[in-house]
Amino acid sequence: MAKVRVLVAxxxxxxxxxxxxxxxxxxxxxxxxxxxxxxxxxxxxxxxxALQEDVNVVAMSILSGAHPHLFPKVVNLLRExxxxxxxxxxxxxxxxxxxxxxxxxxxxxxxxxxxxxxxIVDFIxxxxx
Amino acid sequence: MSNEKIQAxxxxxxxxxxxxxxxxxxxxxxxEQRLYxxxxxxxxxxxxxxxxxxxxxxxxxVQPTMYRGRFWTMRMYAGxxxxxxxxxxxxxxxxSGATGLSCAFxxxxxxxxxxxxxxxxxxxGKVGVAIDSLADMxxxxxxxxxxxxxxxxxxxxxxxxxxxxxxxxxxxxxxxADQLKGTIQNDILKEYAARGxxxxxxxxxxxxxxxxxxxxxxxxxxxxxxxxSGYHIREAGSTASQEIAFTIADxxxxxxxxxxxxxxxxxxxxxxxxxWNAHNNVLxxxxxxxxxxxxxxxxxxxxFHAEKPKSMMLRVxxxxxxxxxxxxQPNNNIxxxxxxxxxxxxxxxxxLHTNSRDEALALPTEESVMIALRTQxxxxxxxxxxxxxDPLAGSYYVEALTxxxxxxxxxxxxxxxxxxGAVAAIEKGYIQKEIQDSAYKWQMDVxxxxxxxxxxxKFQIEEEPPKGLLKVDASVGVAQCKRLxxxxxxxxxxxxxxxLADLKKACQDENxxxxxxxxxxxxxxxxxxxxxxxxxxxxxxxxxxxxx
Numbered sequence: 001m002a003k004v005r006v007l008v009a010x011x012x013x014x015x016x017x018x019x020x021x022x023x024x025x026x027x028x029x030x031x032x033x034x035x036x037x038x039x040x041x042x043x044x045x046x047x048x049x050a051l052q053e054d055v056n057v058v059a060m061s062i063l064s065g066a067h068p069h070l071f072p073k074v075v076n077l078l079r080e081x082x083x084x085x086x087x088x089x090x091x092x093x094x095x096x097x098x099x100x101x102x103x104x105x106x107x108x109x110x111x112x113x114x115x116x117x118x119x120i121v122d123f124i125x126x127x128x129x
Numbered sequence: 130m131s132n133e134k135i136q137a138x139x140x141x142x143x144x145x146x147x148x149x150x151x152x153x154x155x156x157x158x159x160x161e162q163r164l165y166x167x168x169x170x171x172x173x174x175x176x177x178x179x180x181x182x183x184x185x186x187x188x189x190x191v192q193p194t195m196y197r198g199r200f201w202t203m204r205m206y207a208g209x210x211x212x213x214x215x216x217x218x219x220x221x222x223x224x225s226g227a228t229g230l231s232c233a234f235x236x237x238x239x240x241x242x243x244x245x246x247x248x249x250x251x252x253x254g255k256v257g258v259a260i261d262s263l264a265d266m267x268x269x270x271x272x273x274x275x276x277x278x279x280x281x282x283x284x285x286x287x288x289x290x291x292x293x294x295x296x297x298x299x300x301x302x303x304x305x306a307d308q309l310k311g312t313i314q315n316d317i318l319k320e321y322a323a324r325g326x327x328x329x330x331x332x333x334x335x336x337x338x339x340x341x342x343x344x345x346x347x348x349x350x351x352x353x354x355x356x357x358s359g360y361h362i363r364e365a366g367s368t369a370s371q372e373i374a375f376t377i378a379d380x381x382x383x384x385x386x387x388x389x390x391x392x393x394x395x396x397x398x399x400x401x402x403x404x405w406n407a408h409n410n411v412l413x414x415x416x417x418x419x420x421x422x423x424x425x426x427x428x429x430x431x432x433f434h435a436e437k438p439k440s441m442m443l444r445v446x447x448x449x450x451x452x453x454x455x456x457x458q459p460n461n462n463i464x465x466x467x468x469x470x471x472x473x474x475x476x477x478x479x480x481l482h483t484n485s486r487d488e489a490l491a492l493p494t495e496e497s498v499m500i501a502l503r504t505q506x507x508x509x510x511x512x513x514x515x516x517x518x519d520p521l522a523g524s525y526y527v528e529a530l531t532x533x534x535x536x537x538x539x540x541x542x543x544x545x546x547x548x549x550g551a552v553a554a555i556e557k558g559y560i561q562k563e564i565q566d567s568a569y570k571w572q573m574d575v576x577x578x579x580x581x582x583x584x585x586x587k588f589q590i591e592e593e594p595p596k597g598l599l600k601v602d603a604s605v606g607v608a609q610c611k612r613l614x615x616x617x618x619x620x621x622x623x624x625x626x627x628x629l630a631d632l633k634k635a636c637q638d639e640n641x642x643x644x645x646x647x648x649x650x651x652x653x654x655x656x657x658x659x660x661x662x663x664x665x666x667x668x669x670x671x672x673x674x675x676x677x
Contacts, residue, residue: 024677
């Protein structure tokens with residue numbers, strides 16, 4: 001089977017990328033191909049990068065509170081581009097109460113502070129198409 | 130006791146430990162040495178290396194009387210939603226006994242965009258207050274006497290603009306600029322390395338910073354023109370030694386830039402301030418504070434030949450470590466913050482922000498902020514930790530650890546010098562990579578159980594989702610955009626246009642100090658986005674390159 005390709009992305013203006021970088025490295029160490037977008041990506045840029053890089057997974061991180069706005073926007077753009085099979089996950093400082101709406105919008109899972117990176121690896125392995 | 134006698138005793142002790150550890154092995158992952166004795170600091174010269182408070186090399190503190198004169202400034206970082214909403218929180222904090230203000234701005238403000246810019250969508254008022262123009266700043270400080278309060282502003286790339294707005298509000302209150310007290314963070318190098326709210330490339334950014342140094346030394350002399358920040362470097366995952374080393378390397382770069390621009394070291398160095406993290410390991414943190422003062426004093430004296438004592442003093446604001454707060458069992462964070470507060474106080478900080486228990490989940494509620502402020506007050510008034518200056522001096526362990534952190538910091542500074550200084554080290558990604566490696570190691574240690582975080586990888590319980598978190602309503606963005614549109618309709622748009630044209634011309638002339646031009650534009654109610662837009666046109670934007 002071809003290597004799973006993951007785009008780790010930082011949507012919005014948030015500069016906190018410790019988590020995104022740690023996760024990116026842990027995913028790489030787990031055997032995935034990882035592309036990290038760097039900071040300050042618009043939803044359009046993320047969707048375009050996902051398409052260009054032909055990824056199986058988009059993993060987004062936000063700590064600024066802009067997730068209710070930005071996560072669904074990325075999902076919609078990916079769907080518009082026909083990337084229906086891409087597994088989309090999110091993480092960051094995200095209150096429990098926001099998670100149901102994010103899942104409804106198409107985020108497969110939301111990983112909050114304290115999550116071991118192994119949980120993310122396992123989730124991707126179990127759910128990637 | 131002679132060293133020989135101590136050594137004999139130590140040998141005897143070590144022999145006994147061998148037997149004991151055969152039966153009861155020690156916990157793994159602890160520092161190399163289990164016990165410290167006078168032998169560990171036998172080469173430390175008290176007069177040269179430790180000395181006295183308020184005297185070179187300031188290991189024991191920058192002021193002669195420290196907290197016996199007055200306590201540190203209890204400064205709570207706050208700001209969210211609109212200027213009116215944040216103004217209410219500031220007045221609540223002042224009424225509760227906070228002794229300084231600390232403004233948090235939202236991300237569009239920190240990156241020089243107006244609230245109505247498409248890129249700001251979803252971010253307005255979220256992590257701080259939205260400021261688009263002088264009109265918002267007037268509301269933010271409504272009924273707060275800028276002649277009395279000292280205000281710290283966490284603003285970097287557009288620091289010149291926000292400082293200008295503050296000066297302009299003061300003018301309207303009748304407070305002259307030379308009476309203003311406060312700090313702008315204005316530390317762009319750590320934005321490239323760790324925090325991410327950069328706008329312009331390093332060269333024009335360094336010019337803006339030296340312009341501010343020069344302008345303030347003449348016009349706003351009580352203002353701290355920069356807060357050279359290790360806080361975010363630590364939050365991004367660095368070790369204690371890396372925190373102070375990379376930050377002091379940044380400090381060296383700012384001094385070199387200012388000297389190159391024609392300033393004399395003693396004309397600006399006294400207004401440089403620092404910003405440390407208070408992390409979990411109490412004694413390591415105390416040693417870090419002490420080591421940092423010693424390193425900076427030596428840098429200023431030996432490298433820059435500063436002569437004024439004030440130029441050699443590392444004055445520091447501290448914040449407890451946000452990254453050490455856990456989303457699990459959030460009340461445990463109260464205890465973590467109390468210990469971090471103890472570390473900052475025994476380390477001799479000049480001001481302190483204490484985080485609230487709910488900040489791994491959301492912005493803090495008023496009740497949580499009150500507990501965090503009370504933590505400082507309990508440490509100040511009840512714990513006795515602030516009664517004697519530098520109380521841990523002379524501890525074999527703390528002195529040895531101070532020496533060790535100092536040594537590690539010098540090694541990093543030397544390495545960065547070899548690369549060509551902090552700017553080059555950041556451009557090459559060296560500092561970022563060092564921080565990332567430490568962050569990854571920390572995470573792997575937590576996941577392997579080598580490091581225990583209570584409630585996260587040990588002592589977990591099933592928990593109900595937390596209730597009563599603060600939520601910034603999405604309507605804030607809409608309301609702020611409306612306010613901005615109304616302001617733009619009312620102002621003299623010709624005056625704005627001409628002020629912006631004048632600023633553009635000044636940007637193109639490297640020898641021109643931009644501060645007076647920015648202040649003029651601010652007075653016409655030109656927006657932050659318009660002013661930064663002009664600078665973006667001339668200076669371009671920084672593009673980061675990440676090596677995982």
